[in-house]
Amino acid sequence: MDGYVQRVLTATPSRLAVPLPADIISTVEFNHTGELLATGDKGGRVVIFQREPESKNAPHSQGEYDVYSTFQSHEPEFDYLKSLEIEEKINKIKWLPQQNAAHSLLSTNDKTIKLWKITERDKRPEGYNLKDEEGKLKDLSTVTSLQVPVLKPMDLMVEVSPRRIFANGHTYHINSISVNSDCETYMSADDLRINLWHLAITDRSFNIVDIKPANMEDLTEVITASEFHPHHCNLFVYSSSKGSLRLCDMRAAALCDKHSKLFEEPEDPSNRSFFSEIISSVSDVKFSHSGRYMLTRDYLTVKVWDLNMEARPIETYQVHDYLRSKLCSLYENDCIFDKFECAWNGSDSVIMTGAYNNFFRMFDRNTKRDVTLEASRESSKPRAVLKPRRVCVGGKRRRDDISVDSLDFTKKILHTAWHPAENIIAIAATNNLYIFQDKVNSDMH
Amino acid sequence: MFARGLKRKCVGHEEDVEGALAGLKTVSSYSLQRQSLLDMSLVKLQLCHMLVEPNLCRSVLIANTVRQIQEEMTQDGTWRAVAPQAAERAPLDRLVSTEILCRAAWGQEGAHPAPGLGDGHTQGPVSDLCPVTSAQAPRHPQSSAWEMDGPRENRGSFHKSLDQIFETLETKNPSCMEELFSDVDSPYYDLDTVLTGMMGGARSGPCEGLEGLAPATPAPSSSCKSDLGELDHVVEILVET
Numbered sequence: 001m002d003g004y005v006q007r008v009l010t011a012t013p014s015r016l017a018v019p020l021p022a023d024i025i026s027t028v029e030f031n032h033t034g035e036l037l038a039t040g041d042k043g044g045r046v047v048i049f050q051r052e053p054e055s056k057n058a059p060h061s062q063g064e065y066d067v068y069s070t071f072q073s074h075e076p077e078f079d080y081l082k083s084l085e086i087e088e089k090i091n092k093i094k095w096l097p098q099q100n101a102a103h104s105l106l107s108t109n110d111k112t113i114k115l116w117k118i119t120e121r122d123k124r125p126e127g128y129n130l131k132d133e134e135g136k137l138k139d140l141s142t143v144t145s146l147q148v149p150v151l152k153p154m155d156l157m158v159e160v161s162p163r164r165i166f167a168n169g170h171t172y173h174i175n176s177i178s179v180n181s182d183c184e185t186y187m188s189a190d191d192l193r194i195n196l197w198h199l200a201i202t203d204r205s206f207n208i209v210d211i212k213p214a215n216m217e218d219l220t221e222v223i224t225a226s227e228f229h230p231h232h233c234n235l236f237v238y239s240s241s242k243g244s245l246r247l248c249d250m251r252a253a254a255l256c257d258k259h260s261k262l263f264e265e266p267e268d269p270s271n272r273s274f275f276s277e278i279i280s281s282v283s284d285v286k287f288s289h290s291g292r293y294m295l296t297r298d299y300l301t302v303k304v305w306d307l308n309m310e311a312r313p314i315e316t317y318q319v320h321d322y323l324r325s326k327l328c329s330l331y332e333n334d335c336i337f338d339k340f341e342c343a344w345n346g347s348d349s350v351i352m353t354g355a356y357n358n359f360f361r362m363f364d365r366n367t368k369r370d371v372t373l374e375a376s377r378e379s380s381k382p383r384a385v386l387k388p389r390r391v392c393v394g395g396k397r398r399r400d401d402i403s404v405d406s407l408d409f410t411k412k413i414l415h416t417a418w419h420p421a422e423n424i425i426a427i428a429a430t431n432n433l434y435i436f437q438d439k440v441n442s443d444m445h
Numbered sequence: 446m447f448a449r450g451l452k453r454k455c456v457g458h459e460e461d462v463e464g465a466l467a468g469l470k471t472v473s474s475y476s477l478q479r480q481s482l483l484d485m486s487l488v489k490l491q492l493c494h495m496l497v498e499p500n501l502c503r504s505v506l507i508a509n510t511v512r513q514i515q516e517e518m519t520q521d522g523t524w525r526a527v528a529p530q531a532a533e534r535a536p537l538d539r540l541v542s543t544e545i546l547c548r549a550a551w552g553q554e555g556a557h558p559a560p561g562l563g564d565g566h567t568q569g570p571v572s573d574l575c576p577v578t579s580a581q582a583p584r585h586p587q588s589s590a591w592e593m594d595g596p597r598e599n600r601g602s603f604h605k606s607l608d609q610i611f612e613t614l615e616t617k618n619p620s621c622m623e624e625l626f627s628d629v630d631s632p633y634y635d636l637d638t639v640l641t642g643m644m645g646g647a648r649s650g651p652c653e654g655l656e657g658l659a660p661a662t663p664a665p666s667s668s669c670k671s672d673l674g675e676l677d678h679v680v681e682i683l684v685e686t
Contacts, residue, residue, distance in 0.1 A: 224502060274510055
């Protein structure tokens with residue numbers, strides 16, 4: 001955790017003081033090998049970065065990420081029935097496990113999920129008999145002999161095509177998608193329902209969770225996130241706005257309204273306020289790579305849960321407890337509704353989440369140490385080691401400390417991702433993407 | 446970072462009321478702040494109707510907060526005793542120096558707008574206001590309506606109002622907003638209270654007592670103007686201009 005270095009600053013270069021709304025990154029996801037990194041933005045675009053193979057000439061430069069492909073995934077639409085615009089913002093991207101030379105990913109906005117296939121073309125046939133180089137038909141009288149077309153190398157071309165469009169499955173806004181370990185199905189969750197799809201079938205899906213009450217007047221709880229178990233294809237978890245997690249088994253029933261396990265921490269009566277429920281709402285849930293634990297993020301904390309213990313989390317880490325006394329103001333300016341994501345490292349020993357002022361936090365589960373780092377152009381030069389930051393809450397103030405009142409609440413790190421095997425992290429700070437690598441500890445421990 | 450409104454003092458009235466309320470100051474200030482939080486929440490719910498499409502999670506969380514406050518208010522026995530004075534004092538505390546807002550709201554109810562609302566609180570406007578306030582009492586959530594109609598009925602109308610929100614979220618349709626706001630008897634839609642509450646109370650009230658933050662510094666007038674612009678927009682939609 002100590003030696004994080006800024007390897008690459010890759011961003012939509014923006015000279016504007018205020019970033020264009022369309023450029024705001026809305027999701028970040030590494031593929032299963034970490035070779036590719038996909039980002040989605042508010043304008044419906046997907047940008048894929050590829051890690052360059054390590055070069056023999058510069059052994060210290062361990063593979064930087066460069067732009068591999070950019071495409072428009074979703075366009076804004078209009079719902080004529082409700083007279084409402086459907087945003088093209090990409091809410092989530094999930095990679096499919098690679099099964100052949102092509103890469104595939106699912107990208108979704110509020111209503112429609114799309115399966116994209118990404119292929120490379122680096123050869124082309126030359127020497128046709130009937131057509132010339134430009135493709136025009138040859139004058140047959142000039143053809144005197146037959147030749148076999150030969151494949152010749154060409155500049156690499158990355159082609160992206162939409163292979164499936166899964167539409168009309170959701171009345172409410174999609175907040176999560178998750179590919180099953182069976183590699184054949186995936187689920188999509190909106191505020192009130194979760195659907196199971198087959199990757200090859202677009203005209204129907206199965207509803208597996210439905211928490212919509214008979215009377216919308218009785219609605220008090222919504223689904224906030226969901227994910228399939230990494231190994232057991234029958235298990236999935238979904239989180240709610242009341243801070244609970246429900247683990248469901250698809251073998252039990254077709255409609256998984258009855259949970260197999262309910263994970264809920266009893267409320268602390270000493271901390272009770274009008275905002276207790278809002279700050280307990282879970283904004284993200286992630287299974288550990290081992291499948292034994294779950295990581296949840298609520299407004300002020302990240303928690304690690306053991307699948308075998310429903311009563312309470314086994315670990316709780318304070319992300320920015322100094323905000324606890326500011327909840328009313330954060331409610332007033334709507335920041336209290338910000339949805340932060342969380343991430344595990346490859347060995348499940350360190351967890352990471354974002355905060356305000358372009359800060360992000362890492363917690364080492366073994367040593368119990370934590371660090372606050374900042375993602376900003378000004379504060380870090382390329383290849384300089386990131387300096388830990390500190391927020392002071394009154395009392396002794398060190399030189400580079402930031403006081404709570406000078407935090408910039410418009411600079412929020414909502415989306416972060418961790419390379420599946422190495423200590424490389426991707427941080428989305430508004431419209432900029434930062435990639436940091438741990439030079440000191442390249443391997444996971 | 447967080448703008449606060451100016452706290453207004455009712456100069457003429459102060460000597461009369463201050464003594465009576467001195468002993469109950471902490472209780473009534475918590476009630477005022479809680480009321481301000483309630484008003485802020487109600488405005489948030491209204492505003493999210495006007496924007497493109499409401500975020501259901503956010504709306505549900507705000508609505509749950511409103512329900513919590515309302516339940517606590519109905520259970521709070523000591524609050525009841527303070528209510529009459531608090532009810533009269535509260536609107537004065539939350540006066541807004543914008544005749545446009547007050548006229549638009551009172552125009553609907555058929556009451557006369559009080560003259561000279563903007564600067565200084567002399568005996569004249571105050572006495573003009575009192576009849577207006579009592580005329581509005583049935584629709585004022587914090588006023589004697591709580592006692593007149595009884596907590597149960599008010600709870601019912603509160604729930605009904607929240608129900609209507611979720612129904613419109615279901616069948617989001619611009620004309621539904623007219624239906625929502627056509628019911629002038631509902632305390633939820635007392636535009637005057639809600640908007641004045643947001644302007645005066647929400648800025649300085651809830652964040653102080655409820656969380657022990659440091660006292661607010663006066664906000665520059667420019668922040669009030671931008672809020673007015675937003676509120677004007679809300680009022681325009683409601684009165685269908």
